[in-house]
Amino acid sequence: MEVVIAGAGAMGLLIGSYLAESGISVSFLTRREGQAIALRDHGVTRVQNDLESTFRVHAFSDLLLAPKNALWILAVKSKDLSDLVKQLEKSKSLGHLMFIQNGLRHYDLGRSTSIPSVSVASLTHGAGKIDDRTVSHNGVGMMSIAELKGSQRYSSQLSKANSPSFPILYQQDALQMLLKKALINCCINPLTTILELKNGDLLTNGPAHQLMEVIYDELATGYPEVLKTLPFSEVEVVCRKTADNRSSMLTDRYNGVPMEIDTIISAIVEGYEETMPTLKAFETLLKAIDEREDDA
Template sequence: MDVVIVGAGSVGLLLGSYLSESGLEVTMIVRREGQANALNNNGIRRINEDGSETISRIHATTSMPTGSASPVWIIAVKYINLQQLLNELDNLQILNPMLFIQNGLDHFGMANATSLPNLAFATVEHGARRLDDNTVQHNGVGLVTIGAGRGDSTIFGIIETAHSDRFPVTRHVDAEFVLMRKVLINCMINPLTAILEVENGELLTNPSCHELFVALYDELINAFPDMKPFLSIEAVSAVCQNTAHNKSSMLSDRLAGRPMEIKTIITAVIEKANELHKKVPLLAMLEKMLYAIEGKGEQL
């Protein structure tokens, strides 16, 4: 096998589809036998932006593969499930090169606290929605950026095999920069879409939504001015436009009754701003609203 993907949500399925299409042998580790059977029997069904469909054949299992060659592992589980997975990998003494794809910032320290010799971190700006156990809808072309972490970063060049106009992949020397840029984009989009229950594109087309979006951008760039050359409002608007019909991960979690990733995205950025003695009152208010929606306001 060339690549192992742990987690078959929207991002895991999208990555698995394009990596398999590029000629790599992909194994996906999932939690349920039903999903494993659907993937093994039918492959990953990807609905492209133009309405066409692509079927990619992969192998799916509910068991952790051990004793194999050294494929790159892509860890695509949600942050809330990451620590349990890391404990399991440690117990099984699996030390393969691992690429972490989670939202927010907290997973950076969590992964670096492991004994994994080679690790990297990636951000995904594509719009994707899982429709069923083996179907993903590609709602908008974005960018996959791989940031170098610990050890040999060249190992993760295998992911660039999938690079194409519809699935661009790039690499960066600094994983922390890559994660910080993405988490700021998340903070400008996710809380507003989750609270207002709108798709990403409405932050541009709805005047009231857009006013809040611009105010949030200005506040965060004022708090982190070093990021301004790398994160213009046009760039964030382009993410909204490219994923116009996509529900943000935070809105999807809210609608599905799952815990929203407030702490690792919103709270983490507020704490970073506090360290710089900068105030982010709008983001702090949105954080309180999100915790209130989850019924966890007392934990603030």
């Protein structure tokens, strides 16, 4: 089985390391040829509990070099998705497309693309990129997968990589799965980014933990059915399992790149501004931080 991971950031490298470890043939599509060379020459290295493991992978920066009939995992930022999907739609040899982005904006894109076989995945692992070919696994979570359209025969083959350190779960309702992850993100990402805290600090910092509860209660007014299966204690579990991890939004802020405010927060708060005043205020504050740092 051939898997191409478009995007070699923290989560792309983490997924690739576990797939390659299981014996799946993994290729990375990178922005820079220098990163592709590093991955080709030295492999992808995963650091976990002070242990390093390295796995051979392929890598390229030219889309024309992609293997045929592969399963593509899109691990790029949400803002880059539309252009990449348009390029992939022109390729008649694409086997399957899998989105792994945070938030909800990619749901409609996945349903509307002309590519016939599409799935989405939600990940709660903690990961940090150390260099172009090295990733730190900072907390064991779950990779949940649900089909949007087409056959499950492609995505089901990823189960080969299922392990205690990288559990994989297949779900039936893609939208509910994405909503659940988005609500967890809304509880964690805004606070960690504004206060510049690691995920675990939300459990030990009293005022921050109180604010996380406030956000959760606000989310319950708009998404009561989803939160029936997502108690606040489960949000705390995610913080605990990824205690040493920086949220993706905080990482973006530190890296000086636009934060994914629209797909993570705005998509959730739309239509519920009056019943989610705290989350709405955080959305506005994050946009101000983004704009200020863009001007810096």
